[in-house]
Amino acid sequence: MESSLILVAGGILMGLGAIGSGVGIGILGGKYLEGVARQPELQPMLLTQLFISLALVDAVPIIAVGISLYMIFAL
Amino acid sequence: MATEYETSADYIQHHLTNLTYGRFPNGDWGFARGQEDINSMGFWAINVDTMFWSVSLGLIFLGVFSWAAKKAKPGVPGGLQNFCEYAVEFVENNVTQVFGARPNPIIGPLSLTILVWVFLMNLMDLVPVDWIPHAAALAGIPYMKVVSTTDPNATLGMSISVFVLVLYYNFKIKGPITFGKGLVTHPVPHWSMYWFNFILETVDMLAKPLSHGLRLFGNLYAGEMIFILIALLPFYAQWLLSLPWAIFHILIICLQAFVFMILTIVYLTQAHETDEH
Numbered sequence: 199m200e201s202s203l204i205l206v207a208g209g210i211l212m213g214l215g216a217i218g219s220g221v222g223i224g225i226l227g228g229k230y231l232e233g234v235a236r237q238p239e240l241q242p243m244l245l246t247q248l249f250i251s252l253a254l255v256d257a258v259p260i261i262a263v264g265i266s267l268y269m270i271f272a273l
Numbered sequence: 274m275a276t277e278y279e280t281s282a283d284y285i286q287h288h289l290t291n292l293t294y295g296r297f298p299n300g301d302w303g304f305a306r307g308q309e310d311i312n313s314m315g316f317w318a319i320n321v322d323t324m325f326w327s328v329s330l331g332l333i334f335l336g337v338f339s340w341a342a343k344k345a346k347p348g349v350p351g352g353l354q355n356f357c358e359y360a361v362e363f364v365e366n367n368v369t370q371v372f373g374a375r376p377n378p379i380i381g382p383l384s385l386t387i388l389v390w391v392f393l394m395n396l397m398d399l400v401p402v403d404w405i406p407h408a409a410a411l412a413g414i415p416y417m418k419v420v421s422t423t424d425p426n427a428t429l430g431m432s433i434s435v436f437v438l439v440l441y442y443n444f445k446i447k448g449p450i451t452f453g454k455g456l457v458t459h460p461v462p463h464w465s466m467y468w469f470n471f472i473l474e475t476v477d478m479l480a481k482p483l484s485h486g487l488r489l490f491g492n493l494y495a496g497e498m499i500f501i502l503i504a505l506l507p508f509y510a511q512w513l514l515s516l517p518w519a520i521f522h523i524l525i526i527c528l529q530a531f532v533f534m535i536l537t538i539v540y541l542t543q544a545h546e547t548d549e550h
Contacts, residue, residue: 246367253532257488264491267498271285 208266215259291320327421392530432486442544
């Protein structure tokens, strides 16, 4: 009973985190393409900034995935 | 490869357990033989494999880079010197871009160390998951987790060290009074809201090292987990899944090392900003 509840909790953690970051990274990539299309010479700088913000957006769901996998396998 | 283990959960569990040396509840010191032992040890335990791999990879980094620096001579540089110069230049560009040209003796070497060290520790993730643990098992070592960054103790240790540096520079550059003022006046500059500002800023400040360390841990832990899950498949299917994931993982490895370095620079830059804006 308890371990199956942990599985459900892990699934919810991973899934809800992925929804938010999916929307966020989609917007981020779209804006990056728009920016590059407007000013192609800024592309290297924008790419660096894109990676930084990508990692910031990425952090929350990946932490959720890490914690849920930890809950499922290590607890 | 999962034949020696009773279930696949056992296999995963084995590959996610650190080799821990610590104090048992009855006062003896020794290696833990399983998760229950590690839980019973509590605070007085050290993950020997994490320490071994992180320290030896750090020594490899220092050795290679200092060897290349000593061997460097004017003229056409060789392959190794090129590589080291490229790494140093890359870090230098990023530091000057974000941090500016303030005099600081520590941020450049720190960033280079973090970049290369985290990259090397992440790179151990690309070693097939069974090679080193299986070799260690044949040598009589029960547990061996090769990727140090999949141990939250290592990543949080690094992020907390950066946090200590941030606090140090906050005190040194801004002084305790300006630093304290910044804590209570920042979002709403009115005296009746100081308590609220203080709570907000404290949470903000404590969340930084936590997310800094957990980001690296989460990415690498999830990646390692997927490699272990692929290793549970029958052997003819492993190649099909492991190859694309490994290629994709190269990106994650470099990106996480880069992000860990950039965030270190950003946090230290914030600690140096004295003017209000």
